Amino acid sequence: MKMVKHMNFNEEISAKTSEIETIIRKYLPAEEGYQKTVIEAMNYSILAGGKRLRPMLMQETYRLFGGQSEVIEPFMAAMEMIHTYSLVHDDLPAMDNDEYRRGRKTTHVVFGEAMGILAGDALLNYAFETAVLAFDKEPDNRNIGKALAILAKKSGIYGMIGGQTVDIEAVATSIEKDQLDFIYKLKTGALIEAAMMIGAILAGATDEEVAKMEGVAADVGLAFQIQDDILDVTSTVEVLGKPIRSDEKNQKTTYVTLNGIDKARDYVAEISARAIASLEDLQPEKGFLSELIFRLIGREK
Amino acid sequence: MKMVKHMNFNEEISAKTSEIETIIRKYLPAEEGYQKTVIEAMNYSILAGGKRLRPMLMQETYRLFGGQSEVIEPFMAAMEMIHTYSLVHDDLPAMDNDEYRRGRKTTHVVFGEAMGILAGDALLNYAFETAVLAFDKEPDNRNIGKALAILAKKSGIYGMIGGQTVDIEAVATSIEKDQLDFIYKLKTGALIEAAMMIGAILAGATDEEVAKMEGVAADVGLAFQIQDDILDVTSTVEVLGKPIRSDEKNQKTTYVTLNGIDKARDYVAEISARAIASLEDLQPEKGFLSELIFRLIGREK
Numbered sequence: 001m002k003m004v005k006h007m008n009f010n011e012e013i014s015a016k017t018s019e020i021e022t023i024i025r026k027y028l029p030a031e032e033g034y035q036k037t038v039i040e041a042m043n044y045s046i047l048a049g050g051k052r053l054r055p056m057l058m059q060e061t062y063r064l065f066g067g068q069s070e071v072i073e074p075f076m077a078a079m080e081m082i083h084t085y086s087l088v089h090d091d092l093p094a095m096d097n098d099e100y101r102r103g104r105k106t107t108h109v110v111f112g113e114a115m116g117i118l119a120g121d122a123l124l125n126y127a128f129e130t131a132v133l134a135f136d137k138e139p140d141n142r143n144i145g146k147a148l149a150i151l152a153k154k155s156g157i158y159g160m161i162g163g164q165t166v167d168i169e170a171v172a173t174s175i176e177k178d179q180l181d182f183i184y185k186l187k188t189g190a191l192i193e194a195a196m197m198i199g200a201i202l203a204g205a206t207d208e209e210v211a212k213m214e215g216v217a218a219d220v221g222l223a224f225q226i227q228d229d230i231l232d233v234t235s236t237v238e239v240l241g242k243p244i245r246s247d248e249k250n251q252k253t254t255y256v257t258l259n260g261i262d263k264a265r266d267y268v269a270e271i272s273a274r275a276i277a278s279l280e281d282l283q284p285e286k287g288f289l290s291e292l293i294f295r296l297i298g299r300e301k
Numbered sequence: 302m303k304m305v306k307h308m309n310f311n312e313e314i315s316a317k318t319s320e321i322e323t324i325i326r327k328y329l330p331a332e333e334g335y336q337k338t339v340i341e342a343m344n345y346s347i348l349a350g351g352k353r354l355r356p357m358l359m360q361e362t363y364r365l366f367g368g369q370s371e372v373i374e375p376f377m378a379a380m381e382m383i384h385t386y387s388l389v390h391d392d393l394p395a396m397d398n399d400e401y402r403r404g405r406k407t408t409h410v411v412f413g414e415a416m417g418i419l420a421g422d423a424l425l426n427y428a429f430e431t432a433v434l435a436f437d438k439e440p441d442n443r444n445i446g447k448a449l450a451i452l453a454k455k456s457g458i459y460g461m462i463g464g465q466t467v468d469i470e471a472v473a474t475s476i477e478k479d480q481l482d483f484i485y486k487l488k489t490g491a492l493i494e495a496a497m498m499i500g501a502i503l504a505g506a507t508d509e510e511v512a513k514m515e516g517v518a519a520d521v522g523l524a525f526q527i528q529d530d531i532l533d534v535t536s537t538v539e540v541l542g543k544p545i546r547s548d549e550k551n552q553k554t555t556y557v558t559l560n561g562i563d564k565a566r567d568y569v570a571e572i573s574a575r576a577i578a579s580l581e582d583l584q585p586e587k588g589f590l591s592e593l594i595f596r597l598i599g600r601e602k
Contacts, residue, residue, distance in 0.1 A: 125458075
């Protein structure tokens with residue numbers, strides 16, 4: 001994409017989102033063959049929309065470290081497939097039992113529960129099938145192996161699935177701050193960490209730089225999640241576009257219920273300032289990525 | 302393992318199985334941390350026993366082509382994790398709703414349905430997390446990327462998940478021979494193909510040899526599945542250790558219901574002869590692998 005200098009931030013984000021949308025679609029499987037139904041269910045799920053935040057953070061981090069090749073593209077698509085599968089399985093009757101997401105019927109409601117399970121499995125599997133296509137682009141790039149290892153680790157039991165496990169066990173029980181930190185760090189944070197680390201790794205960043213991006217991403221994930229808790233209490237259905245006060249209804253322990261709204265706001269301000277400062281050490285002139293993070297964290301919806 | 306010349310086949314298979322068991326255990330995650338429950342559910346599932354057929358076929362094919370390093374081990378463990386996750390999800394209430402497998406309660410019965418879904422997801426994800434550890438052993442081995450691509454493809458919508466999809470849709474409907482072939486080839490055959498292809502790839506076999514092993518494995522998978530259909534009709538509960546005539550009860554179209562028992566038997570004989578002949582082109586002196594395949598296909602339970 002050519003960067004047109006006079007674009008404002010909203011135009012820029014919308015141009016970047018449609019670029020990412022094109023990349024994701026390029027890597028989706030064709031809806032054909034005897035097994036067509038599961039592919040339709042996969043594509044229905046991933047094309048439900050969304051901010052494409054994780055691939056965007058990945059691509060911007062890749063560019064920040066000077067990355068210029070298409071090797072990042074299969075990983076961007078894979079990242080969104082993993083995020084999508086986690087939503088499909090989270091929505092299942094045995095999990096959160098949600099019938100709607102972003103105003104559309106959820107996958108198992110449309111395709112049946114068995115196909116919902118299979119479509120989630122298929123998306124997770126296809127994520128790795130897609131990510132390994134990076135080897136076709138650069139067969140001798142050893143960073144691809146490293147990026148695959150991060151993708152798998154941050155999605156699994158030491159990442160997102162670990163967080164989901166504790167989250168499920170925490171429903172309707174009072175939990176401690178340590179466990180809440182664990183859930184936030186892993187359930188929301190891990191994929192954001194993966195996105196930014198993979199962007200850095202594939203651009204050839206040093207181990208030290210990758211570790212630094214992991215820290216920035218952890219702060220972004222945490223601030224993002226706490227802001228979610230805050231909006232659940234302070235926003236309106238009209239602004240948020242989804243039910244409010246759901247945490248209260250589900251008797252869910254959140255950062256806000258544990259510490260109160262004022263402390264939550266202070267903490268968001270503190271960690272987002274830290275993330276942006278850390279990023280600006282790496283990129284002195286304030287770029288799109290800092291602005292994106294700043295707006296993400298301070299968002300009103 | 303040292304091959305002791307005077308071992309008979311049963312002793313040999315039992316020695317090899319316990320060697321594989323040790324390798325699998327080495328790669329299982331430690332049951333610790335806040336997310337302990339999902340790890341316990343993963344390990345419960347994978348340690349339920351089983352023939353470890355896929356890792357065995359992988360290891361033997363690897364040896365057949367002269368492979369001698371430990372690079373195969375993470376793939377052997379990954380293969381069994383993928384097979385196991387597919388059983389855990391197949392047993393779920395929305396799928397086959399099975400409460401027992403190999404005489405033990407199924408994962409979702411012991412850990413609850415939500416944890417059953419998560420444990421399956423976790424095993425699939427951990428399979429890739431484990432397979433990429435091969436890069437730690439041989440960072441410059443380009444065959445690892447090829448092996449990962451085969452693992453992902455044969456497990457996903459163009460492999461096992463594709464077969465499961467058609468199988469689910471075929472329950473209680475009459476299906477055509479083409480669809481049945483598709484289910485057999487993908488649901489049972491695909492992981493066997495992956496096992497033997499990965500063994501060959503990691504040992505440095507040529508593309509032609511890998512393609513030949515894919516053909517052998519496809520025949521093995523098909524013969525194995527048709528033998529399953531035959532035993533369901535001809536065996537007894539005592540010999541088989543599981544309910545017989547289950548296909549009839551579930552109104553399932555099988556090779557036997559479509560073609561009759563005699564044709565089924567002839568077909569098993571034909572394709573197993575073809576598989577073994579093809580294998581002996583590659584390995585003139587009859588080895589463990591041919592014997593294993595011969596016995597697998599002709600098994601009585």
